[in-house]
Amino acid sequence: MFTDNFAKASLAQLPTVLELLPNLSKCLNGPNIWIKRDDCTGLALGGNKARQLEYYLGHAIAQGADTILTTGAIQSNHVRMSVAAARKLGLDVEVLLEHRVSGRKTEYYQSGNPFLIALMGAKIHYFEDGEDEDGADNKLFELADKLRKQGKKPYVIPLSENYTPYGSLGYVDCAAELLQQCKKLSFKADAIILPTGSASTHAGMLCGIRALGFDIPVLGVCIRRERKAQAQRVLNKAHQVAQMIGFKGIIDDKDIWVDDEMLAPGYGQLNQPALEAIDLLAQTEGILLDPTYTGKAMACLIDLVKTKKYTKDQNIVFLHTGGSPALFGYPEILDDDFFQH
Numbered sequence: 001m002f003t004d005n006f007a008k009a010s011l012a013q014l015p016t017v018l019e020l021l022p023n024l025s026k027c028l029n030g031p032n033i034w035i036k037r038d039d040c041t042g043l044a045l046g047g048n049k050a051r052q053l054e055y056y057l058g059h060a061i062a063q064g065a066d067t068i069l070t071t072g073a074i075q076s077n078h079v080r081m082s083v084a085a086a087r088k089l090g091l092d093v094e095v096l097l098e099h100r101v102s103g104r105k106t107e108y109y110q111s112g113n114p115f116l117i118a119l120m121g122a123k124i125h126y127f128e129d130g131e132d133e134d135g136a137d138n139k140l141f142e143l144a145d146k147l148r149k150q151g152k153k154p155y156v157i158p159l160s161e162n163y164t165p166y167g168s169l170g171y172v173d174c175a176a177e178l179l180q181q182c183k184k185l186s187f188k189a190d191a192i193i194l195p196t197g198s199a200s201t202h203a204g205m206l207c208g209i210r211a212l213g214f215d216i217p218v219l220g221v222c223i224r225r226e227r228k229a230q231a232q233r234v235l236n237k238a239h240q241v242a243q244m245i246g247f248k249g250i251i252d253d254k255d256i257w258v259d260d261e262m263l264a265p266g267y268g269q270l271n272q273p274a275l276e277a278i279d280l281l282a283q284t285e286g287i288l289l290d291p292t293y294t295g296k297a298m299a300c301l302i303d304l305v306k307t308k309k310y311t312k313d314q315n316i317v318f319l320h321t322g323g324s325p326a327l328f329g330y331p332e333i334l335d336d337d338f339f340q341h
């Protein structure tokens with residue numbers, strides 16, 4: 001396999017299930033909608049970060065690290081799962097929580113992911129400027145320096161683009177797993193739809209699919225930044241990943257498919273289509289989406305189906321990347337007067 005040369009920690013429960021969503025497909029009266037259940041990867045309630053952390057933590061352990069440091073928003077799934085990964089491997093863990101989303105209720109700060117992060121006993125630091133990725137990473141490296149002076153061996157999992165994207169390797173593996181499952185279930189995927197943030201998932205999946213010789217479009221739904229900036233980020237990361245796995249084929253603009261129609265009013269802020277997608281999946285399939293990532297990605301999928309971008313004989317795969325613990329940080333989802341709910 002392409003990723004065999006990289007150190008890896010065993011953290012995720014794999015393979016995740018690929019299954020049809022019969023009720024949703026019927027309700028939308030369009031293509032067959034399949035779901036890849038990466039929300040069920042284990043590691044303190046699951047999500048896409050489990051596959052990514054297998055490579056980060058593998059690298060950390062190979063370097064003799066004893067403390068993991070990482071950063072994310074207050075309701076970060078990545079931070080929650082990094083803390084779980086560190087605990088599973090018996091490591092210390094310090095996290096930086098960024099004030100990235102304004103105007104939230106008390107629950108946003110206390111319930112869901114921050115609750116679980118505190119429960120697992122991470123040392124928590126706060127970072128005021130949620131839009132300064134480089135600043136947050138620099139703060140992590142400062143904290144790491146302090147720990148080094150105390151005789152510890154810290155390992156930083158950074159957020160910004162400037163570092164080797166070990167996490168994407170988990171989604172190179174996922175591409176192979178998914179293609180094998182499609183084969184077994186006797187269908188050809190016509191598109192893969194996923195939320196795209198740091199772009200590690202998107203770039204890894206795209207490289208994996210292309211490296212295995214498939215031209216399936218991988219559509220990233222923007223949840224953090226607008227289309228142009230996100231497309232550039234995915235392309236840059238895909239080139240890094242291609243180099244890491246020794247893939248010599250070309251990945252260019254034509255492979256990068258991103259949609260920012262569901263981004264407004266911004267990161268971590270709900271909108272009406274995301275709210276409707278969360279409701280619909282809960283009530284037709286008992287599937288829990290989240291306000292920041294998968295609710296918006298599913299809203300995009302629903303919009304594409306409703307505007308007849310796919311025919312009834314086609315097969316669309318939705319990558320469920322997790323995030324449902326954040327639902328508890330957004331209790332207003334059930335308010336009668338929230339949007340036209």
Ligand SMILES: Cc1ncc(COP(=O)(O)O)c(C=O)c1O
Nearest residue numbers: 077197198199201293321322323
């Ligand atoms: C639930 C969920 N989905 C999707 C993403 C985006 O993944 P990536 O950062 O690899 O683009 C995240 C990132 O934190 C996430 O928590």
